Amino acid sequence: MGFITSIKMALRNIKGNKLRAFLTMLGIIIGVSSVIVLVAIGQGSTRSVTDSINNLGTNLITVNITTTDPPFSLDNINAIKKLNGVKNVSPVVSGRVTLKNNNEDTTEEVNLLGSDPAYKDIRILSVSQGRFISDIDMKFRQKVAVIGSTVAQNLFGNRSPIDQSLLINGDRYTVVGVLASKGGSMGQNIDETVIIPFTTAQRFLNTTYIQQFYAQADSAKRLDFAMLNIERYMAQVFNYDTDNYSVFNQQDVMDTMASVNRTLTLLLGGIASISLIVGGIGIMNIMFVSVTERTKEIGIRKSIGAKRKNILLQFLIEASVLSALGGLIGVGLGIFASELYGMATGTAPSLSLSVIGFVFLFSVAIGVIFGVFPANKAAKLPPIQALRFD
Amino acid sequence: MADEIIRLQDVVKTYKMGDHVVKALDHINLIVHSGEFLSITGPSGSGKSTLMNILGCLDLPDDGEYILEGRKVNQLKDNEMAVIRNQKIGFIFQNFNLISNLNALENVELPLIYRGWGAKQRREIALACLEQVGLAGYANHLPNQLSGGQQQRVAIARALAGTPPILLADEPTGALDRRTGKEVMDILEKLNTDGHTIILITHDMEVAQRAKRTVRIVDGRLYAGEEADHGIHHIH
Ligand SMILES: Nc1ncnc2c1ncn2[C@@H]1O[C@H](COP(=O)(O)OP(=O)(O)OP(=O)(O)O)[C@@H](O)[C@H]1O
Numbered sequence: 159m160g161f162i163t164s165i166k167m168a169l170r171n172i173k174g175n176k177l178r179a180f181l182t183m184l185g186i187i188i189g190v191s192s193v194i195v196l197v198a199i200g201q202g203s204t205r206s207v208t209d210s211i212n213n214l215g216t217n218l219i220t221v222n223i224t225t226t227d228p229p230f231s232l233d234n235i236n237a238i239k240k241l242n243g244v245k246n247v248s249p250v251v252s253g254r255v256t257l258k259n260n261n262e263d264t265t266e267e268v269n270l271l272g273s274d275p276a277y278k279d280i281r282i283l284s285v286s287q288g289r290f291i292s293d294i295d296m297k298f299r300q301k302v303a304v305i306g307s308t309v310a311q312n313l314f315g316n317r318s319p320i321d322q323s324l325l326i327n328g329d330r331y332t333v334v335g336v337l338a339s340k341g342g343s344m345g346q347n348i349d350e351t352v353i354i355p356f357t358t359a360q361r362f363l364n365t366t367y368i369q370q371f372y373a374q375a376d377s378a379k380r381l382d383f384a385m386l387n388i389e390r391y392m393a394q395v396f397n398y399d400t401d402n403y404s405v406f407n408q409q410d411v412m413d414t415m416a417s418v419n420r421t422l423t424l425l426l427g428g429i430a431s432i433s434l435i436v437g438g439i440g441i442m443n444i445m446f447v448s449v450t451e452r453t454k455e456i457g458i459r460k461s462i463g464a465k466r467k468n469i470l471l472q473f474l475i476e477a478s479v480l481s482a483l484g485g486l487i488g489v490g491l492g493i494f495a496s497e498l499y500g501m502a503t504g505t506a507p508s509l510s511l512s513v514i515g516f517v518f519l520f521s522v523a524i525g526v527i528f529g530v531f532p533a534n535k536a537a538k539l540p541p542i543q544a545l546r547f548d
Numbered sequence: 549m550a551d552e553i554i555r556l557q558d559v560v561k562t563y564k565m566g567d568h569v570v571k572a573l574d575h576i577n578l579i580v581h582s583g584e585f586l587s588i589t590g591p592s593g594s595g596k597s598t599l600m601n602i603l604g605c606l607d608l609p610d611d612g613e614y615i616l617e618g619r620k621v622n623q624l625k626d627n628e629m630a631v632i633r634n635q636k637i638g639f640i641f642q643n644f645n646l647i648s649n650l651n652a653l654e655n656v657e658l659p660l661i662y663r664g665w666g667a668k669q670r671r672e673i674a675l676a677c678l679e680q681v682g683l684a685g686y687a688n689h690l691p692n693q694l695s696g697g698q699q700q701r702v703a704i705a706r707a708l709a710g711t712p713p714i715l716l717a718d719e720p721t722g723a724l725d726r727r728t729g730k731e732v733m734d735i736l737e738k739l740n741t742d743g744h745t746i747i748l749i750t751h752d753m754e755v756a757q758r759a760k761r762t763v764r765i766v767d768g769r770l771y772a773g774e775e776a777d778h779g780i781h782h783i784h
């Protein structure tokens with residue numbers, strides 16, 4: 159019997175009992191769509207984590223210092239700048255401040271960052287108006303400020319903020335630049351930040367030591383090398399007491415996050431796959447019922463000359479068509495639900511064709527595997543016994 | 549006389565139901581020649597259907613031999629039996645046994661589907677067979693949209709589609725009224741004239757009379773010709 163004829167016959171049997179076919183497929187539909195949705199969400203979040211970490215800066219090494227004894231100073235920073243593999247170093251000091259514009263009619267709470275000219279390159283910032291902090295600003299502890307785009311909008315509206323004055327906790331500063339908008343990532347939003355020279359900030363915040371700095375390796379390949387040199391230097395400064403400081407790089411964080419995410423995606427996909435298998439058992443159940451119900455039909459077909467393999471194929475194709483149909487509906491539903499999730503949460507779930515293809519084939523395979531037992535039962539029925547059944 | 553097409557030798561079939569043993573067929577010997585029209589009569593439970601199922605290769609005897617066109621059926625494999633059912637035998641049942649979700653045409657096409665024929669050829673032949681039984685206009689009707697007589701005629705068309713040499717009819721008129729039963733018998737008679745070998749089971753003596761030869765089964769034993777009267781005597 160022809161393959162096409164078999165598929166047509168299976169489709170007719172499914173059409174003849176739509177509700178039951180739908181209920182049979184339900185397990186597969188739910189399984190396929192949940193695998194697709196969960197994997198899409200998982201992969202989407204992996205991608206957004208990777209993107210946002212990259213957004214912080216490339217080849218970035220972060221050093222935190224937790225002690226003031228011995229104090230870590232700009233001299234130490236300059237020494238680190240000279241280490242092999244290190245391209246740039248930038249000390250940072252941060253705090254929460256209140257901003258007022260020159261008319262004193264708008265007030266805002268923002269993050270203050272004290273840093274030096276290198277910070278711009280290390281954090282891949284660009285200036286949309288004016289300029290960034292300069293070496294001269296550093297040297298003379300100038301009261302100048304570079305502001306984030308949101309801050310500029312909130313304080314100055316459509317006026318140009320350049321050369322306007324700004325009150326930071328009541329202290330008057332001159333705005334020299336506005337940063338291009340970059341959006342927030344990893345809990346830091348540069349758009350809502352005001353940056354002043356590091357030296358000015360030290361005085362302003364009344365500290366003399368450095369508690370955090372960023373270093374940039376000169377290439378991705380030399381990241382580990384640069385990190386090692388920095389660690390060695392830090393160890394010397396702090397007398398090998400590693401409790402006093404920590405050194406880590408963005409790549410490590412990214413790798414960890416990505417691997418956690420991958421594991422989570424796999425886990426979720428795996429759990430959803432179990433529902434696919436349960437769906438397969440549903441198909442098997444219905445196929446067994448179907449074989450019993452249609453015992454008479456099997457007898458008739460055999461009396462007319464159907465061979466075992468014809469009957470086997472008929473039921474196998476029916477199970478596969480059921481599961482393939484369920485798979486198709488599941489894929490549609492999965493894509494729809496992923497998009498819906500993306501719209502609702504403002505994230506971008508990543509639908510990959512290979513995952514969709516794999517899940518679809520998996521569902522068809524499940525139909526075949528779980529269809530084998532009932533189909534085999536049907537094929538082995540002795541014709542006379544099947545005919546007498548009613 | 550024409551060639552021998554069917555030979556049963558000492559065929560035995562017993563059914564065991566717990567302690568109870570039923571000898572459904574008790575050493576049956578029967579020879580049927582090509583082109584014959586044979587009727588088998590007998591009381592209910594005497595073994596007629598059991599015999600027919602063996603003749604139709606739906607079942608195998610416990611003992612004895614069944615030789616169909618010179619081949620020993622007992623020794624055939626499952627698939628070979630299927631091929632014989634498909635090519636050598638057309639079965640007509642009392643309760644029609646049409647597949648309910650296929651229309652008349654598709655039911656008639658079935659034997660050809662299992663023969664692996666293409667759709668166009670199948671359709672042509674199936675339509676011709678439906679026409680032969682006077683149902684040309686009913687190709688798209690489902691079985692439950694047809695009367696009993698029409699259903700039986702579809703079943704006959706299906707049995708004919710593969711042009712098998714042997715037609716087996718197990719009480720084909722049993723579920724029909726007298727008039728439609730007569731129509732079905734007319735068709736069978738015509739098919740016999742066309743050269744089909746027909747074996748017919750019936751309760752109805754009037755129907756049996758229309759066959760050229762009659763045998764009778766009583767309690768699993770076969771009685772031929774005048775012996776048949778002896779058979780009736782036997783049960784009294
Ligand atoms: N599968 C079976 N299991 C047990 N006993 C059976 C089976 N098939 C038939 N029999 C028994 O074998 C005997 C012959 O049955 P069969 O169906 O051949 O009778 P029949 O002559 O066709 O009767 P009817 O005219 O009522 O159709 C009966 O006693 C019946 O009970």
Ligand SMILES: [Mg+2]
Nearest residue numbers: 596597598718
């Ligand atoms: Mg019977």
